[in-house]
Amino acid sequence: MDEPAELRDLRSTLRRMLAKSAPESVVRQHLESADGFDRATWQRLATEIGVHGLAIAEEYGGAGCGLRELVVVGEEFGRTLCPGPFLSTVLLSATLVARSEDRIAMRAVLPGIADGTLVCTVALPGHGSGWDAAETTVTAAPDGEAWRLTGTIPHVLDGLAADLLLVPARHDDLVSVFTVTPDARSTSVEPVLAMDQTRRFARVGLASAPATLVGRPGAAHELVAEATTIAAVGLAADQVGGARRMLEVTTEYALTRYQFGRPIGSFQAVKHALADMLIGTELARAALDDAVRAVDEGAPDLATAVSAAKVVCSETYYDVAAAAIQLHGGLGFTWEHGAHLYFKRATADRILLGSPAHHTERLAAALGL
Amino acid sequence: MGAGLLPGPMSPEERVEALTHRLLADHPPAATDRARFLAAQYDAGLTWVHHPVGHGGIGVERDLQRRVFELLTSAGAPNLQVESRLAYSMGAPSVVAWGTAEQRERYLRAIATGERWCQLFSEPGAGSDLAAIDTRAVRENGGWRVTGQKVWTSMATSSQRGMLLARTDPAQPKHRGLTYFVLDLTAPGVEIRPLRQITGEAEFSEVYLTDVWIPDADRLGPVDAGWKVAMSTLMNERDMFGTKATESGPVELALALYRERAGDDPALRSRMARLWLRGHVLRLYAARAARRAGGAPGPESSVSKVGFAELNKAGYELCLDLLGDEALLYDTYEPSGGASRDPRRLFLRSRANSIEGGTTEIMRNILAERVLGLPAEPRVDKDLPYSSLRRG
Numbered sequence: 001m002d003e004p005a006e007l008r009d010l011r012s013t014l015r016r017m018l019a020k021s022a023p024e025s026v027v028r029q030h031l032e033s034a035d036g037f038d039r040a041t042w043q044r045l046a047t048e049i050g051v052h053g054l055a056i057a058e059e060y061g062g063a064g065c066g067l068r069e070l071v072v073v074g075e076e077f078g079r080t081l082c083p084g085p086f087l088s089t090v091l092l093s094a095t096l097v098a099r100s101e102d103r104i105a106m107r108a109v110l111p112g113i114a115d116g117t118l119v120c121t122v123a124l125p126g127h128g129s130g131w132d133a134a135e136t137t138v139t140a141a142p143d144g145e146a147w148r149l150t151g152t153i154p155h156v157l158d159g160l161a162a163d164l165l166l167v168p169a170r171h172d173d174l175v176s177v178f179t180v181t182p183d184a185r186s187t188s189v190e191p192v193l194a195m196d197q198t199r200r201f202a203r204v205g206l207a208s209a210p211a212t213l214v215g216r217p218g219a220a221h222e223l224v225a226e227a228t229t230i231a232a233v234g235l236a237a238d239q240v241g242g243a244r245r246m247l248e249v250t251t252e253y254a255l256t257r258y259q260f261g262r263p264i265g266s267f268q269a270v271k272h273a274l275a276d277m278l279i280g281t282e283l284a285r286a287a288l289d290d291a292v293r294a295v296d297e298g299a300p301d302l303a304t305a306v307s308a309a310k311v312v313c314s315e316t317y318y319d320v321a322a323a324a325i326q327l328h329g330g331l332g333f334t335w336e337h338g339a340h341l342y343f344k345r346a347t348a349d350r351i352l353l354g355s356p357a358h359h360t361e362r363l364a365a366a367l368g369l
Numbered sequence: 370m371g372a373g374l375l376p377g378p379m380s381p382e383e384r385v386e387a388l389t390h391r392l393l394a395d396h397p398p399a400a401t402d403r404a405r406f407l408a409a410q411y412d413a414g415l416t417w418v419h420h421p422v423g424h425g426g427i428g429v430e431r432d433l434q435r436r437v438f439e440l441l442t443s444a445g446a447p448n449l450q451v452e453s454r455l456a457y458s459m460g461a462p463s464v465v466a467w468g469t470a471e472q473r474e475r476y477l478r479a480i481a482t483g484e485r486w487c488q489l490f491s492e493p494g495a496g497s498d499l500a501a502i503d504t505r506a507v508r509e510n511g512g513w514r515v516t517g518q519k520v521w522t523s524m525a526t527s528s529q530r531g532m533l534l535a536r537t538d539p540a541q542p543k544h545r546g547l548t549y550f551v552l553d554l555t556a557p558g559v560e561i562r563p564l565r566q567i568t569g570e571a572e573f574s575e576v577y578l579t580d581v582w583i584p585d586a587d588r589l590g591p592v593d594a595g596w597k598v599a600m601s602t603l604m605n606e607r608d609m610f611g612t613k614a615t616e617s618g619p620v621e622l623a624l625a626l627y628r629e630r631a632g633d634d635p636a637l638r639s640r641m642a643r644l645w646l647r648g649h650v651l652r653l654y655a656a657r658a659a660r661r662a663g664g665a666p667g668p669e670s671s672v673s674k675v676g677f678a679e680l681n682k683a684g685y686e687l688c689l690d691l692l693g694d695e696a697l698l699y700d701t702y703e704p705s706g707g708a709s710r711d712p713r714r715l716f717l718r719s720r721a722n723s724i725e726g727g728t729t730e731i732m733r734n735i736l737a738e739r740v741l742g743l744p745a746e747p748r749v750d751k752d753l754p755y756s757s758l759r760r761g
Contacts, residue, residue, distance in 0.1 A: 247741075251741045251742070251743070254743060255742070255743065255744075262744075263743075263744055265737075265741075265743040265744060266743065266744035266746075266747075268730075268734070268746070270743075271733065271734065271737035271738075271743050272730070272733040272734075272737065274737055274741055274743065275732075275733035275734075275736040275737045275741070276733070278672075278736050278737075278740060278741060279672050279675060279676065279736065282654065282669075282672050283650050283651070283654050283672070283676065286650060286653040286654040286657050287650050287653060289653075289657065290653050308646055308649055308650065311646060312646065312650055357639075360639055360642045360643060360646070361639075361642075363642045363645065363646060364638050364639065364641070364642035367624075367641075367642060367645060369627065369631075369638050369641050369642060
């Protein structure tokens with residue numbers, strides 16, 4: 001690897017820690033748990049390595065690094081299917097709040113995310129479409145200095161585990177972001193079964209739930225767009241990490257599985273499929289690196305670079321995980337083997353924060369087609 | 370010569386620049402005969418700056434050659450890297466690695482002063498399996514008598530010499546009985562025939578060798594060690610292909626056609642965006658691979674090779690679909706039609722991209738074996754005498 005030393009150190013430290021805290025047995029144990037992760041382990045990742053606050057400013061308890069460090073975490077979490085609200089809390093919520101420049105909200109939210117005590121999510125409307133705040137059907141009504149929110153969001157990532165919801169809601173022809181602390185009286189949270197067993201979704205109902213405005217009124221579209229853009233790069237890292245892992249596992253299997261008296265990896269049909277998996281992961285990493293560059297430099301081609309990475313990494317992870325099942329033969333189809341967990345996650349990752357079709361459309365628009 | 374006549378201590382960069390400026394001042398390209406200019410460039414050590422003094426260099430970093438070419442090109446001087454690419458980039462490194470002192474002296478000066486070389490490796494019966502070549506070289510009074518047929522030779526008609534791989538010992542296994550020669554293409558018995566291809570033109574030639582006599586002084590490297598010499602030549606070829614492939618045109622061409630003709634067909638729009646994306650990612654990858662490898666060709670070049678071949682094919686397919694029923698027609702199948710930039714011609718030409726310079730299938734084998742460590746292809750003929758192998 002041609003990685004700078006500080007990133008390599010972060011990667012190896014994290015890999016060692018995840019080998020202990022998130023081995024396959026632990027991942028499997030959380031496939032059935034309500035929250036999908038263990039809070040004590042999640043906090044330990046924060047206190048021992050400071051993973052959650054890498055990209056949070058130092059004055060809010062973070063390390064003040066860029067996305068390139070956070071992407072290493074995304075890759076390693078993706079590689080191990082590490083249980084935890086990384087996408088919802090660290091990528092989406094922390095970015096949205098940090099970009100709001102609302103100091104009160106930042107003080108209330110960011111230090112808790114950095115130290116692992118606060119689980120937070122963004123109640124995004126219309127998953128699978130544009131992930132645009134403007135599509136929200138939640139309404140906000142003023143209540144003195146505060147607000148009250150009413151409406152339903154059909155599938156909120158980590159909705160059950162969240163201590164705090166960031167909700168885009170409509171009022172006075174504007175869409176703004178509000179925080180809601182779920183309470184039994186005005187908030188209903190019903191878990192819904194996700195195809196991706198490593199992720200949790202919940203249907204969240206708000207009935208005049210007390211809420212606080214984040215950032216300026218009408219800023220939801222911009223804040224959600226910025227947060228989903230940054231988070232899409234983190235998700236691309238998850239995809240590269242998962243694809244890389246599936247390539248390794250499948251290569252290993254092709255070397256040790258014998259049929260017709262030979263390792264199956266000696267058959268050209270299998271070798272070439274693996275070579276294609278390699279080509280895919282290599283190209284996906286190049287696209288990911290470029291998106292990270294564009295974000296950390298605030299480059300003018302940021303939107304294009306991120307959409308390009310999201311398309312390439314989504315398709316690569318999906319194709320590689322699908323090929324992993326195929327090359328494992330019957331074993332790859334079993335519940336017992338891990339391939340299906342990666343395949344399901346690849347399927348979800350593809351849809352989350354914009355499908356390849358959605359991002360291709362954005363690229364087409366950017367190219368003026 | 371005169372590298373030592375320059376004043377003061379200088380960095381290698383400064384030295385290269387100063388020497389190049391002096392060459393240009395002493396021999397203004399516009400007023401100097403081409404051969405004279407090139408000879409002066411060689412004597413100044415500016416042909417291959419990384420070579421030792423006396424062999425066209427001044428013993429500095431190879432990368433500095435780029436600066437020399439920049440200065441030469443902007444002054445309107447000849448550029449061998451472009452004009453005699455094979456001799457300059459593939460022949461010379463092989464001569465340096467394997468030539469005798471006499472050969473280095475003779476061949477390097479010849480290449481440096483504008484001699485063009487072509488490559489005589491592939492044969493009708495030896496494509497991906499290059500070691501299966503059948504052209505025979507038999508010892509005869511101080512030299513070799515050579516008979517056989519070579520194919521896919523580019524620039525044969527404009528070259529003076531060919532890098533020739535021939536079989537000298539059929540009793541040995543196929544890789545071991547080969548010897549490498551530098552063939553004078555004007556020798557009696559050398560016949561060059563244009564090889565017409567799918568596009569109608571003839572970019573390549575077939576070269577027939579009938580009882581051609583080659584003096585032993587033109588043998589490069591030891592007898593029966595030709596495979597190793599050929600590998601050092603080919604290492605520099607893959608490097609060249611890598612550079613060429615990144616200058617990929619189909620995306621730009623498709624974009625131009627799209628803007629002219631696509632209307633608002635959503636299927637074409639999506640294909641156009643996806644094609645652009647593929648090109649974009651391959652360029653990112655190639656740039657990254659170049660940074661990582663520092664110029665040396667590695668397995669990364671196989672990823673790029675496969676990627677650009679597929680990109681080119683898909684790109685010209687899209688161009689054709691954008692042309693609509695005009696894609697039913699063709700500009701000209703006359704062999705003299707030349708290399709036009711007509712998208713229909715480029716579409717046909719792109720079929721070769723996944724074959725030339727190593728097929729996509731061979732590239733996948735390389736990636737699977739060298740990067741992923743999967744078992745090598747069974748080589749049933751590896752240890753058998755060449756003469757006992759089944760061919761066809």
